[in-house]
Amino acid sequence: MELQHLRCFLAVAETLHFGQAAQRMNMLPSALGRNIRLLEEALGTRLFRRSTRRVALTENGVLLREEARKLLAHADAIMLQFRQNPRRNQPLLRVGTIDSAAMGLLPGLLQLFRQQYPEVEIQLFEDKTVHLLPKLKSGRLDLVFIRPPSQLDAQFGRAFLCNEPGILALPARHPFAGRESIEIVELEGMPMILPERRSRPHSHDLTMNLFHNAGIEVTVSQLADEKQTIINLVAAGIGLAIVPAWSSRFQLPGVKFVQLNGAAQMGMPLEAVWMAGAQDEIRDNMLALLEAHPELYH
Structure with a gap:
C-alpha cells in the first residue's frame, strides 16, 4: 500500500x-x-x-x-x-518543472537564487504538468512551474508568469529556413508534427488555434509525445512543428527556428504553483525573487 x-x-x-x-x-x-x-x-x-x-x-x-x-x-x-530539521546539512527546496521552463526560466532563476541563498540545496525534477501536480499535492515537491490545467484545485497557490509564444521549427534545408519570420497562412498544406493533446494540451491547442484563426486546415504528418522527439522528427524532414519559444535553445543540427507572426498573442501560459496551506520560507523566497525579476520570463 x-x-x-x-x-x-x-x-x-x-x-x-x-x-x-x-x-x-x-x-x-x-x-x-x-x-x-x-x-x-x-x-x-x-x-x-x-x-x-x-x-x-x-x-x-x-x-x-x-x-x-x-x-x-x-x-x-x-x-x-x-x-525543516535544523540538523539537516542544508535547507532544501524541491522544484518541479516542465521541459520548456527548465530551458528558459530555470537557469537564470537558479543563478540568482544561489547568489542570494547559497546555503539552500535545490533538487530539480523535470516532468509533464499532469505528473508534477500530484507530486506537489503529495508533498514530494515544494514548487512547480507548469502549464496550468483548465481547472486548478483551490488548495493550490498560483502565480501567472507569462504566455510563452510559439516558434516554428523547420528542417535546415526548408525554403523558409532563411526567413526572419513567417505568416501562419504560408503553412497551409505543409506537413505538421503535433504533440499528443492528452500529454501537451497547450502546445497542441496552440497549433490548432493558430491555423483555425488563419482560416486554414492543419495537415498533420505525425503525432509525438516528447518535445525533443518532435524536434528530432523535424530534423529528419518528417514535417514542421510549432513549439514553445524556449525550445529554440535545443540548437539541434539540421533544425532552424523562425518567428511566427501573430503567435505572440496566443502563447502558452506558464505558472508557478504551490500548496497554499503549506508554510515554507525557502519556497516563498524563490517566489519573491520571481516577483522582483520579471525579466527572467518576459
Missing part, C-alpha cells in the same frame, strides 16, 4: 465521483482507477460500490476514509518536519 494510493482513494471518497477526483488529483481517470484497484487488491476488500449513476463507499471504505485522513496528515507532517 502506497501513500499515492491512499491520496487517490481519499479524492474519490470525498467527491464520490471518479471524474471529479481525477481532476482534483490532476491525473487521467485511467491512472486514478488503477491506483484504486491496486489499493483494493493490497487490502483484500472492495472500497466502493459503483453503478452507472453513483459511487458509494462500502463499510470498509468509510472506515479507511477516516484512517487515510489521519495517516496522510501524519505523513505530510513528517516530511515537513525533516525538511
Whole structure:
C-alpha cells in the first residue's frame, strides 16, 4: 500500500465521483482507477460500490476514509518536519518543472537564487504538468512551474508568469529556413508534427488555434509525445512543428527556428504553483525573487 494510493482513494471518497477526483488529483481517470484497484487488491476488500449513476463507499471504505485522513496528515507532517530539521546539512527546496521552463526560466532563476541563498540545496525534477501536480499535492515537491490545467484545485497557490509564444521549427534545408519570420497562412498544406493533446494540451491547442484563426486546415504528418522527439522528427524532414519559444535553445543540427507572426498573442501560459496551506520560507523566497525579476520570463 502506497501513500499515492491512499491520496487517490481519499479524492474519490470525498467527491464520490471518479471524474471529479481525477481532476482534483490532476491525473487521467485511467491512472486514478488503477491506483484504486491496486489499493483494493493490497487490502483484500472492495472500497466502493459503483453503478452507472453513483459511487458509494462500502463499510470498509468509510472506515479507511477516516484512517487515510489521519495517516496522510501524519505523513505530510513528517516530511515537513525533516525538511525543516535544523540538523539537516542544508535547507532544501524541491522544484518541479516542465521541459520548456527548465530551458528558459530555470537557469537564470537558479543563478540568482544561489547568489542570494547559497546555503539552500535545490533538487530539480523535470516532468509533464499532469505528473508534477500530484507530486506537489503529495508533498514530494515544494514548487512547480507548469502549464496550468483548465481547472486548478483551490488548495493550490498560483502565480501567472507569462504566455510563452510559439516558434516554428523547420528542417535546415526548408525554403523558409532563411526567413526572419513567417505568416501562419504560408503553412497551409505543409506537413505538421503535433504533440499528443492528452500529454501537451497547450502546445497542441496552440497549433490548432493558430491555423483555425488563419482560416486554414492543419495537415498533420505525425503525432509525438516528447518535445525533443518532435524536434528530432523535424530534423529528419518528417514535417514542421510549432513549439514553445524556449525550445529554440535545443540548437539541434539540421533544425532552424523562425518567428511566427501573430503567435505572440496566443502563447502558452506558464505558472508557478504551490500548496497554499503549506508554510515554507525557502519556497516563498524563490517566489519573491520571481516577483522582483520579471525579466527572467518576459
